[in-house]
Amino acid sequence: MQLQFLGTGAGMPSKQRNTSSLALKLLEERRKIWLFDCGEATQHQILHTTLKPRKIEKIFITHLHGDHIFGLPGLLGSRSFLGGDEKLTIYGPKGLKEWIQLTLKISQTHLNYVMEIIEIEEGIIFEDDSFIVTAKELEHVIPCYGYRVEQKPLPGKLLVEKTSEIGVPKGPLLKRLKDGQDVTLEDGRLIRSADVTTPPISGFTVSILGDTRYCHKSIELSRDAHIVVHEATFDAGTEELAKPYGHSTILEAATVAKEAGAKALIANHISARFLPEAAKALETQGKSIFPDIWIASDFAEFEIKNGTVLERTS
Amino acid sequence: MQLQFLGTGAGMPSKQRNTSSLALKLLEERRKIWLFDCGEATQHQILHTTLKPRKIEKIFITHLHGDHIFGLPGLLGSRSFLGGDEKLTIYGPKGLKEWIQLTLKISQTHLNYVMEIIEIEEGIIFEDDSFIVTAKELEHVIPCYGYRVEQKPLPGKLLVEKTSEIGVPKGPLLKRLKDGQDVTLEDGRLIRSADVTTPPISGFTVSILGDTRYCHKSIELSRDAHIVVHEATFDAGTEELAKPYGHSTILEAATVAKEAGAKALIANHISARFLPEAAKALETQGKSIFPDIWIASDFAEFEIKNGTVLERTS
Ligand SMILES: [Zn+2]
Ligand SMILES: [Zn+2]
Numbered sequence: 001m002q003l004q005f006l007g008t009g010a011g012m013p014s015k016q017r018n019t020s021s022l023a024l025k026l027l028e029e030r031r032k033i034w035l036f037d038c039g040e041a042t043q044h045q046i047l048h049t050t051l052k053p054r055k056i057e058k059i060f061i062t063h064l065h066g067d068h069i070f071g072l073p074g075l076l077g078s079r080s081f082l083g084g085d086e087k088l089t090i091y092g093p094k095g096l097k098e099w100i101q102l103t104l105k106i107s108q109t110h111l112n113y114v115m116e117i118i119e120i121e122e123g124i125i126f127e128d129d130s131f132i133v134t135a136k137e138l139e140h141v142i143p144c145y146g147y148r149v150e151q152k153p154l155p156g157k158l159l160v161e162k163t164s165e166i167g168v169p170k171g172p173l174l175k176r177l178k179d180g181q182d183v184t185l186e187d188g189r190l191i192r193s194a195d196v197t198t199p200p201i202s203g204f205t206v207s208i209l210g211d212t213r214y215c216h217k218s219i220e221l222s223r224d225a226h227i228v229v230h231e232a233t234f235d236a237g238t239e240e241l242a243k244p245y246g247h248s249t250i251l252e253a254a255t256v257a258k259e260a261g262a263k264a265l266i267a268n269h270i271s272a273r274f275l276p277e278a279a280k281a282l283e284t285q286g287k288s289i290f291p292d293i294w295i296a297s298d299f300a301e302f303e304i305k306n307g308t309v310l311e312r313t314s
Numbered sequence: 315m316q317l318q319f320l321g322t323g324a325g326m327p328s329k330q331r332n333t334s335s336l337a338l339k340l341l342e343e344r345r346k347i348w349l350f351d352c353g354e355a356t357q358h359q360i361l362h363t364t365l366k367p368r369k370i371e372k373i374f375i376t377h378l379h380g381d382h383i384f385g386l387p388g389l390l391g392s393r394s395f396l397g398g399d400e401k402l403t404i405y406g407p408k409g410l411k412e413w414i415q416l417t418l419k420i421s422q423t424h425l426n427y428v429m430e431i432i433e434i435e436e437g438i439i440f441e442d443d444s445f446i447v448t449a450k451e452l453e454h455v456i457p458c459y460g461y462r463v464e465q466k467p468l469p470g471k472l473l474v475e476k477t478s479e480i481g482v483p484k485g486p487l488l489k490r491l492k493d494g495q496d497v498t499l500e501d502g503r504l505i506r507s508a509d510v511t512t513p514p515i516s517g518f519t520v521s522i523l524g525d526t527r528y529c530h531k532s533i534e535l536s537r538d539a540h541i542v543v544h545e546a547t548f549d550a551g552t553e554e555l556a557k558p559y560g561h562s563t564i565l566e567a568a569t570v571a572k573e574a575g576a577k578a579l580i581a582n583h584i585s586a587r588f589l590p591e592a593a594k595a596l597e598t599q600g601k602s603i604f605p606d607i608w609i610a611s612d613f614a615e616f617e618i619k620n621g622t623v624l625e626r627t628s
Contacts (some may be wrong), residue, residue, distance in 0.1 A: 011395065012357075012391075012392050012395060012396075013357060013358050013388075013392075015361055017361070018358075019388075040354055040355060040357070040358070040384075040387075041327075041354060041355040041358050043326075043327060043329050043354070044332075044354070044358070047327065047329055048329070057552075064420050064421050065421055065422065066387055066388055066391050066423050067388075067420040069421065070354075070384070070387050070388045070421070071354065073325075073380055073384050074333075074354040074381075077326075077380050078326050081325065081326055082326075096420075097415070098420070098422045099417065102412070102413060102416055103380075103413065103417070105380050105407045105412055106413045107378050107380040107384070107409075108378070108379065108411070108456055109380050114498070117509065118465045121450060123367070123469045130554070141422075142422055185415055228482050248608065291472040306591065
């Protein structure tokens with residue numbers, strides 16, 4: 001998995017930072033991409049990456065402010081035009097469905113794929129064999145959800161040297177052992193799966209939070225996460241200014257990551273007020289509370305290698 | 315006046331061409347900008363120009379396809395955020411108002427200015443002392459309007475040497491002569507305005523057409539225009555292909571300009587299929603019918619100097 005930031009600005013686009021969008025690349029895990037928020041010109045940003053719109057399987061919208069959704073209609077149309085024919089599911093707050101449907105209707109945008117729009121409430125909003133996604137409502141000026149994406153543990157690998165030593169015949173028995181089941185051989189011996197496989201490999205957890213002031217649910221969503229993506233619209237010392245706007249400072253973002261016991265924090269939703277120098281200062285401020293911090297820039301890409309978060313250089 | 319192209323592509327953004335938008339800069343004439351269409355990321359394109367969103371006085375939408383309108387909500391919000399507090403009027407086809415209103419409502423975009431949305435029919439849609447704008451419905455796959463912008467003649471200049479020679483006293487009489495009225499002096503002499511002013515200076519006419527197949531109304535809107543902006547989604551020889559999509563070839567665009575007796579043609583809505591070489595070929599094809607032709611590129615700017623159209627180099 002990799003996380004690639006497509007827009008790391010706040011409110012309005014600037015030359016340096018586009019409005020919010022973030023791609024969770026699950027190409028090795030499921031040959032798909034999940035998108036979080038879709039500010040205007042997200043499809044333009046994608047043109048400068050290796051991402052293919054037809055591979056976007058799910059789009060999670062945190063809230064309905066324009067800087068998080070105005071790129072959605074254009075991307076939906078382009079995904080279809082660029083050969084996307086597999087189902088797309090969009091998750092987001094109430095109101096999203098009516099807007100998407102009216103927008104596609106008045107613009108006569110026809111999609112060559114099935115689109116499902118799920119207006120969510122708190123709780124588990126998606127689960128399959130390999131992933132589970134939980135949403136909780138954060139504290140912004142309008143309803144806003146944060147998302148926790150957990151990869152389920154991967155089954156251990158079969159130790160083929162051991163199974164051939166024991167004499168397990170090739171075929172269905174091997175598959176059952178690999179899938180975690182114990183089996184009995186023809187000669188009556190019981191073979192335990194745990195004895196012939198490596199231990200399950202634990203999956204990753206990423207929490208991607210929307211616009212919010214400091215709140216307890218951010219911490220709950222981020223518990224023990226490898227990566228927390230948290231907004232930092234304001235800088236240290238302006239907590240009282242940030243609160244009425246439903247936003248956080250970099251110190252509050254760092255506090256969430258620390259309290260949650262997360263491994264790394266990536267701060268986004270950076271105001272255009274902060275020029276590159278000032279963005280660097282945000283990082284220094286955050287480090288005073290939580291050391292493993294990055295200030296995201298557009299197109300920055302991160303991955304988890306052996307449990308550690310690294311910025312990828314391309 | 316200058317015409318600056320903000321997006322000259324067709325259907326989808328590409329790295330070279332954004333979706334449709336065009337600024338008619340009327341800074342000398344009325345300290346305002348008029349925008350024609352507003353594809354996604356028009357506000358992003360504006361960041362790379364000297365245009366100020368708060369100076370946009372009117373936005374004319376040709377039709378409701380996404381590549382012509384998906385940048386509108388973002389621009390409306392940013393115009394407010396960037397200090398725009400003067401009234402904005404938006405003209406376009408039926409359906410535009412409901413979509414803008416729902417979009418601003420669900421995204422809770424608050425505007426610090428009065429916005430009027432006028433769903434137009436054919437005819438004169440705007441007229442004041444200095445401009446008149448006429449709309450006609452073209453032939454696309456959905457309702458689509460073309461616009462003709464005419465600047466009214468500018469009053470002649472007062473020849474002050476002549477009036478002082480005649481002995482017209484300074485004050486209101488001079489103003490009346492300048493405004494085209496004849497006056498009688500205290501000594502009984504009748505002074506004709508025409509004798510002490512230069513002739514009225516004729517204004518410019520620009521026709522900005524939306525997506526359309528070749529049609530007679532394009533020619534009517536473009537009659538004797540200084541500049542015709544016409545789409546050229548297809549290249550020469552593919553007329554039968556273009557028609558069912560409600561689009562034109564470069565030859566049909568050139569034919570419209572020729573039949574209308576226009577001075578210059580600027581072709582836009584250029585498909586991403588045409589790489590720079592092929593766009594050059596479009597120009598050559600068009601010249602076979604109408605010599606004064608340009609293929610617009612994003613950010614290209616044109617002006618009329620002494621009745622002649624020039625591409626501005628910045
Ligand atoms: Zn927000
Ligand atoms: Zn169209």
